[in-house]
Amino acid sequence: MRTRVAVVGGGTSSEHDVSLSSAAAVADALDPTAYDVVRLSIGRDGTWREREGRPVGLAGAVHALRSCDVVLPVVHGPHGEDGTLAALCDLAGVAYVGSGVGAGAIAMDKWVTKLVAGAVGVTTTPGVLLSAATASTYTWTHPVVVKPVAAGSSHGVALVREAGDLQAALDAALVLDDRVLVEDVVVGREIDLAVLGRPDGSHIVAPALEIVCDGLFDAGTKYDGSADFRIPAALSPVDLKALEDAAVAVYDAVGCRGVARVDFFLTAAGPVLNEVNTMPGFTQQSQVPKMFAAAGTSYADLLDLLVRDALAGAC
Ligand SMILES: Nc1ncnc2c1ncn2[C@@H]1O[C@H](COP(=O)(O)OP(=O)(O)O)[C@@H](O)[C@H]1O
Ligand SMILES: [Mg+2]
Incomplete structure (x- = not known):
């Protein structure tokens, strides 16, 4: 029997368009022999719509979510990634991919993230x-x-x-x-780690990615295709282990589920945490899918793993 998955994109945050791209790519990539995909979007004004664009209202959206076995919330930023969508799924009693309410809220708050990371011995940018x-x-x-x-x-x-x-x-x-x-201003190489927590408590850490760009990794560089991603990042075994250990420690301390991207600067003094993304960019060209692809896990297989784990974890 096919699994019915709701893929939600859009949202009211400034990352609306990025989220729509991620959600469309995710929905397109889910294996049609295994999944029935229900596409839902949230407009900039908060209006929920079904695929055809028809507004369904919040009650209609909850009804659609509850008709599914699992939800794949692909909404970045506030009112999505910050735990809001996780809360809606919790209240609706539907399994969902990714972090729960608490982890989403903590990771969305860059100040609280510093406090949590600092408490487990991971250095963060002074701010x-x-x-x-x-x-x-x-x-x-x-x-x-x-x-x-x-x-x-x-x-x-x-x-x-x-x-x-x-x-x-x-x-x-x-x-x-x-x-x-x-x-x-932190002087260091920008290195991202993707951590995928399994329902048994183990973790898969994908090959590290280095972002090579001139100056800040700004909005233009992020989406104009000019960013140079190096996977695997050229790292000494000592630096790689320090980064992986810090990424897993922060993932666990924040209480993440599913996949999270944990972003660091690698400085002369070691890793410095920049931020944690519990719903990172998820087009096929985004960092996390590329990191897993480098480890031999295709985009469709990564999505399949996340959905299966969400269903297993919810049992
Ligand atoms: N303290 C810092 N020192 C140096 N560069 C920084 C610092 N904070 C952010 N940046 C640069 O700005 C980019 C965006 O900042 P970030 O905190 O990751 O915001 P966002 O959540 O919007 O991705 C980073 O990828 C990095 O290139
Ligand atoms: Mg960032």
Whole structure:
């Protein structure tokens, strides 16, 4: 009997379009001999629609989700990846792929992620937390990276090299979130690790990926195809083990499920955690599918594994 899977994309966050691309790619790749796919999308305004574009309302969406064996939520950013969709599935009593409410919420919050990672001995970027009310108290002394606490796709992330540029960067980040991080600029190689937790508690860590780009890995570089991904990243055994151990420690401390992408800077002093993505980009060209492909796991097989594990874990 075929498994009925709901694939949800879109969402109200600034990552709406990226999510639609991920969700379409996922839905297309699920093996039609094994899966019946129900495509659902969430508009920028929060309207749920079925494949034909017909608005179904929240009640209709819950009905559609409950008609499925499992949900594959492919919504990045706030009101999706932050645990919101996981909560909806929990309340609807449907199994779903990926992290639960708590892990989604923790990982979406870059400040809380620092606290959790620090508690298990993983170094993170030094940063100061500001809000609209406290932003004026910050005194610029050295180049910093300004970013919203909860966003993605590099939206609102800016490198500030001069004091005069700080206010504009804070204002731009505050448009996306009411809390902003001002971080020291980390000098190091950008290395991503994909960790897939199995229902028995074991982990699969895919070959590490290095992002080689000039300056910040910004929104343009992320989606214009110019980013140079090196898989496997050229790493010494010592650095690779340090990165893998840190990635698994953070994955477990946050309480992730399914696959998460744990992003680091590899500095002269070792790995420095940047962030955890519980619903990372998932087109075939995105980092995580490419990392698993390098290990011999095809895109369709990766999706199949995630769906099966979600069903096994829910039993
Ligand atoms: N503290 C930092 N030092 C140096 N580069 C940074 C720092 N923080 C972010 N970046 C760069 O900006 C990019 C986007 O920042 P990130 O925190 O990953 O936001 P997003 O959640 O939008 O991906 C990173 O991939 C990295 O290239
Ligand atoms: Mg990032």
